[in-house]
Amino acid sequence: MKPSRPVTVTASVLLAVCMLASVLILRRLDHMRRGATLQEVLYLSSPKVLKRLSLGYDGLLADIYWTRAVQYFGGKHFAGAQSYDLLAPLLEITTALDPHLTVAYEFGANFLAPKPPNGAGMPERAIQLAEYGIRSNPDDWHLYYNLGFIYYMELRDYSHAADAFARGAAVPSAHPFLRIMAAQMAQHSGERRMAQMMWATTYQSTQDPNVRANAVTHLRALQVDEDVTNLERLVSRYREQAGHLPSSFSDLQAVDLLAAIPTDPTGHTYKLMPDGHVEVRVPDDLPFIQKGVPPGYKPPPPKFLPSD
């Protein structure tokens, strides 16, 4: 029997119209139920139950939960959120499903530890996660480094940081810096130099472009902090010698306190303010700086990843 042309045409048109209409209606429904669709819900919070339900395909489920954790953190971070209630449970589920998913410990602990809006402000949960990662993967020196990093950067807990680096240094094929870090941490001397060494190690020990970009951003910030401190010290010395503040960096050059007009790591010259303070010209390009920030400066919304 030959297919009827009118029926074919009518059915085709009806199919297209209904498909379009269903999409439009659903969009309208999403708009109406915005609160409902964006609720923070973790329907199954027990890693053990999830592992059972995965029927042995727990590796794939761990990848899905890790992606969910990344998306959750990224979305909240982008929105400048102050609380990340689901982040720790998501990471705990991920690592319980696949204890060898080292990326979840390395990034996850760094999502958890920093204060909002850069992180969830949960350094204790980050330490628990990192310690669980070490118990599950005792031969991965990165995890000890990560733990020491959190102790030092977030808690300024030198003895625990030294212990973590020393444990990591004992792992075969560990980065040689770990031993140096353990020693320096035990003395807790030269904090900025220590931080520079840690970010340099982070940069060298990864191939991930986002991690590398993050490390570069922090190294630049540390450089700016050091530059501004040194320049303001020179300004003070000039004031002691001349009895007044310099009007520009050229005044410092004229008395041989400076060899050249100083520039920040992005290539912009520093600004010498009338009150003797030194500021950066484009603070948006230098997130994480603690010195040289113009008064009243409001940082732009955070980027999900430094390379964005």
Add this chain to the structure above:
Amino acid sequence: MRSVRIAHIASNTFREAVRDRVLYNLIAFAVLMSGAAILVGQISIGIERLVVINLGLTAVSLFGMVIAIFIGIGLVSKEIEKRTLYTVLSRPVQRWEFIVGKFFGLVGTLVVNTFFMAIGVFVALLWVSRRFQMADGWVLVALYFIVLQFLIITALALLFSSFSSPLLSAVFAFSLFVIGSFAEDLRGFAAMAQGAARWLATGTAYLVPNFSTLNVVSSVAHGQPVAAQLVFSNTLYALVYAGMAVSGAVLIFEHRNLK
């Protein structure tokens, strides 16, 4: 001569499965793999290679299980329903040859299907990693174990198909797949139980197929090696278990009244 007859039945089963468009699942698999390979790097961090292996092998396993169950349950009952069984058995073909031929036919279909899916997994792996690593070789072992799972589930589907309706056979086979995935937990439960419950749980744990021992997807995704002893033992276990289920199917079918 017997082996020729079994081979004929097996090749006909294979051809029928292909005619039933079973291999169309390869299109869905290709879309899944290429989508995962391209998308995961953009929505997650550091797990591109892991996702390709985990998703690829899980999909190979689940697609194959579904095919094994849904084709396997109809292998005998469909022949009876369409009355083609009587034509076959009126020739010099014995009932056990029919069952064994059907088994090999469906296993052959699943092996061909797995072969093409494996190519898809390795192409996706090459796409995300840019080059193969030594550890990727373990993916082949995981694929081999998946084929061993197919041997067991096909034999079970055939066993149920030899005495039950397609719907009930599907329920039985799927239930055994789920229970078999919990085999390790059953052992744990048996160890904790006392008296008759202990015997019952231990007996059940040993009777149901242990699919968890044949699942090394997560470990090979991390490049962890698989012991040769495990490969040998798993091979032996799958052959013995499939042999047991096919023997059961033969036994039931031999005594079944087909009038």
